[in-house]
C-alpha cells in the first residue's frame with residue numbers, strides 16, 4: 638500500500654480526539670511530501686539535526702514533534718520552530734528549553750516522559766519525580782515552557798497484557814496529575830505495533846512510523 642493509503646487506513650481507525658503523529662525519522666523528504674499531500678501535518682522525528690534539515694526544506698505549516706531523547710546542547714537548533722517536545726525527563730532539560738524558547742519569544746509545549754516500561758534502556762521519570770517537578774518553585778518560575786501532558790513507551794514485547802498494563806499505568810498517572818493541572822490534555826502513547834491497545838487504554842496521541850512509511854533502514 639502507498640503512504641497515502643496507509644495514512645487513510647489509520648486515520649479511519651482512530652477516534653477524532655486522537656492525534657496521529659507521523660513518525661518520519663530516517664525517511665526522505667519525498668515520503669513526507671506524499672503524506673503531506675494526503676493531508677498529514679504533524680510529523681515526529683527523533684534526531685534534532687535531521688528534524689532541522691527537514692523543517693528547512695519542507696512546507697512551513699508542518700508541525701514538528703521531537704519524540705526522541707533530547708540533548709541539552711542541541712535544544713537551541715529546534716527552539717525556533719518545534720511544536721511539541723515529547724521526551725522531557727528532567728528539570729535541567731526543561732530549564733534549557735525555557736531559555737531557548739525565551740530567546741525566540743515563544744512558549745514551547747512539552748510532555749513529561751514517564752518510565753512505564755520494565756526495560757532499563759527506556760528513559761523517563763517516575764510519577765513522584767513528575768509531581769515534585771510540577772510543584773517546585775523553580776519550575777513555576779519558568780515562563781516559556783508549558784507542560785501539556787505525559788508520554789510513555791511500553792516494553793518491547795509480544796506480551797499484550799503487559800503492554801496494556803503499562804499503558805494503563807500511564808493513564809492513571811495522567812489522571813492523577815490532571816486533577817492538579819487541568820491544562821494537561823495529552824497522553825502520548827502507542828506506536829505501529831500497539832496503537833490500538835494504547836487508544837483503548839486512553840491515549841490521545843499516537844506516534845506511528847513504520848505502519849505509514851514502511852520499515853526503516855538504519856544503514
Ligand SMILES: *Cc1c(COP(=O)(O)O)cnc(C)c1O
Pocket residue numbers: 660662683704705790827828829830844845846847848
Ligand atoms: C520510532 C519511534 C516511534 C515509531 O515507531 P514505529 O514502530 O515505526 O511506529 C514512536 N515513538 C518513538 C519515541 C520512536 O522513537
